[in-house]
Amino acid sequence: MxxxxxxxxxxxxxxxxLARFSSCPTRRHWNGIKHVLRYLQGTKDxxxxxxxxxxxxxxxxxxxxxxxxxxxxxxxxxxxxxxxxxxxxxxxxxxxxxxxxxxxxxxxxxxxxxxxxxxxxxxxxxxxxxxxxxxxxxxxxxxxxxxxxxxxxxxxxxxxxxxxxxxxxxxxxxxxxxxxxxxxxxxxxxxxxxxxxxxxxxxxxxxxxxxxxISALAYVFLVVSFSSSFSCFNTFSTLDEPNLKVYDEHYELRTLLKAASTNKKTVILTFLNEAWAAPNSIFDIFLKSFRVGNNTAYLLNHLLVIAVDHNAYSRCQTSVFYCYLLKTNESSANAMAHHANFRTPLYLDFMWRRLAFLQKVLNLGYNFVTTDADIVWFRDPFPHFLHDDSDFQTSCDLYNGRKHDVNNHPNMGLFFARSNNRTIKFFEFWVNSRSLYPGAHDQDAFNRIKRGTFVKELGLKIRFLDTDYFSGFCALNRNFNKVCTLHANCCVGLDRKIDDLNTALEDWKTIISANHSVLSQSFNWSVPSKCLGSLS
CATH class of the missing domain: 3.30.420.10 (Ribonuclease H-like superfamily/Ribonuclease H)
Known part of the structure; x- marks a missing residue:
């Protein structure tokens, strides 16, 4: 009580x-009490x-x-x-x-x-x-x-x-x-x-x-010591006092990561702004793919959406279980709310902010798969990640067949990172490399770092993911028995991405509703169509 x-x-x-039956409990009520006690034992933190x-x-x-x-x-x-x-x-x-x-x-x-x-x-x-x-x-x-x-x-x-x-x-x-x-x-x-x-x-x-x-469930008791010179307690500024060491600035994020993670402390992360969160836009297609994919619906229980502006955050809260509002100033949030094309200054700033946030997730002890929202998920990719001992695994625009060859062309649209000393040090070096390569985005910096002595001395094991399984418009796999994800890469323009990703979902639904003999054959995608030639 x-x-x-x-x-x-x-x-x-x-x-x-249950308290209504304290004077005349039955076996059913006793089982209910034990159920509550088991729940408390499992959530005592x-x-x-x-x-x-x-x-x-x-x-x-x-x-x-x-x-x-x-x-x-x-x-x-x-x-x-x-x-x-x-x-x-x-x-x-x-x-x-x-x-x-x-x-x-x-x-x-x-x-x-x-x-x-x-x-x-x-x-x-x-x-x-x-x-x-x-x-x-x-x-x-x-x-x-x-x-x-x-x-x-x-x-x-x-x-x-x-x-x-x-x-x-x-x-x-x-x-x-x-x-x-x-x-x-x-x-x-x-x-x-x-x-x-x-x-x-x-x-x-x-x-x-x-x-x-909204600060009504997860609280922690604070013990506050006041000197004799204070005679009143300001309830509206308690955590602004520097002597309150118990305050944890990452409490909200830590709580969400724990709730969303698998039993192996792995979470799926995607970043969302207002432009991509609009109804019938990229985010809706992204979520729909989990629902129509093969054994992918359960993965929504492990998805944490990082909203970069308030409108995206509001939309997120009506769509998925776990949402986190990225801490940033109002002007930056307003800027990042809009669609940013590849390599524009706004795009570069967002990608580096994203990388710094991912570094924080590793520091908190969680493995993650981060995915762009313009990637549709057709099959569960986790067996590919977890059955390999590489520290860092990334999708590619072009794949040469050798999974550890640094001459592959990664795109960073989807990558998996294990939280360990090597990846934490690597991400710290990667984030700090922004000052070494001004005007470059995180992918450019990675391509330079992967060949350097730092990665070799660190012992970081990098794996480049096969485009047969992690496909994209740059290198489209036509074997439906293999493809796990499909990325709208090599495509410029939000409307083009939306059109072609919707078409890809329709292709998927068509082929899985067909007989099994079709699955053994190569299949001609209807995409890219709108995206075709958009880079030229």
Whole structure:
């Protein structure tokens, strides 16, 4: 009970449900308790962490789950606020007569909590001399459109609502007074859903990590020492103090890597900007390929998308389980949001930033496969990576048949790196080589480094991937029994890439729906078509 109320919001609904049977448990309830205990044992490294809150301040989420107690006709209320310990999962005290009714009951409870939290925060600010008049309204997210509309209008004694007690329209008064602003949110993004019902595993994980990202689930307790000269505690700048050594700047990234990685600590990474994240653009094609590929759908559970701007990040959160917003200044993020052609200054800057981020992932102890989003995945490539002991494996534009020959032509569109001392030192040298080769991008620098003495002395084992398996428009493999990935390389122009990648997916679906004899024969791709000659 203590964990559910104070440190582990992820078990709040389960504990609330099981606690109802504490006086008359059955074998089923005892098995449920053991299930929760096993879950806690497997996630005991999760803790409380209070990061430096953004200027948005307090934000809340409210939701209701239908008939968590079907015997008594009671639904479930759940709410969460971005403030330590401010979540709750509870059975409603009366039987609601409609979905609108039980959502009103849920938002009523959330509003009461919101008033108390605003009062506490206001008192702390006043005591510390930080008061600046009336606070801005607290945003409270709800996913029921009818409920939101009714609360804005206030208590109307109509046929459908005349039985609802006026006290449950308390939220309407708070909105009029400017204390709360109730806004709509998609059900899939409503974090309070975690507190109202049993969820599928994928949805449960997604909500947990969304909560981590908005600083409501993954916290770590901080022990703060103050000298006698301090008489008040500024809750809005705790992590800016230099003496708080417990703060981990990579906590969010570390948490996401752990969640997305395989049991061998390997994660798939791709980078996304606004241009490629647009509906029906590159990102949609990329994700679709996992769903239509052969044994590739499960790989989406291990995909971490690195968004370089806020719009790409928002799109990512509605599409995949794990998203990370690259830390950069606003001007850089705005610039990288746009499509950048090969070798342009914007392209070069982005590629070097990407490389520095990948270095960080290796330093955190994770192996990775990084893939451009203009690569479609037809088969699981992991057996090719893991059955070879090379430290670094990269795809090629042109492959000469010798996997360790540095005369191959790598393209860096897809590569695998193991986290070990050799690759960490290599990536550090590679990132720093930007100053040695001004105007070059990471691929140019790699082609110079791979022949140098540093790689030989380091003992780094580099493997160049066979284009029969890791194909592309530069060197197209026509054997469908082998191809794992297909890269829209040797192609300039976003629209051309989109057209030809869509065509490639249609080719794939056509051939896998045909009989097996066709698979034993070479197949004529319909691509490249639009991309053909785009480099000339």
């Amino acid at each position: 203590y964990l559910a109320s104070h440190t582990r919001p992820d078990i709040s609904f389960s504990v609330n449900l 999760m803790g409380l962490f209070f990061p430096n809150l953004s200027k948005e301040g307090l934000v809340g989420f409210a939701d209701a789950g239908y008939l968590s107690d079907p015997h008594n006709g009671r639904s479930q209320t759940g709410y969460l606020f971005t403030c330590g310990g401010s979540w709750r999962s509870m059975k409603q005290t009366i039987a609601a007569t409609s979905s609108n009714h039980y959502e009103i009951l849920a938002i009523h409870e959330a509003s009461r909590e919101c008033v108390w939290l605003r009062s506490v925060i206001q008192h702390i600010r006043e005591d510390c001399g930080l008061s600046s008049g009336k606070e801005a309204p607290t945003i409270l997210y709800e996913d029921n459109v009818a409920c939101i509309a009714q609360l804005k209008e206030g208590y109307i004694k109509g046929d459908r609502t005349k039985h609802i007690s006026p006290k449950f329209f308390f939220t309407h008064e708070l909105q009029k007074n400017g204390d709360i602003n109730v806004l709509q949110i998609r059900s899939s993004e409503n974090l309070a859903d975690l507190f109202t019902k049993a969820l599928p595993t994928a949805t449960f994980k997604k909500l947990i990590h969304l909560i981590v990202l």
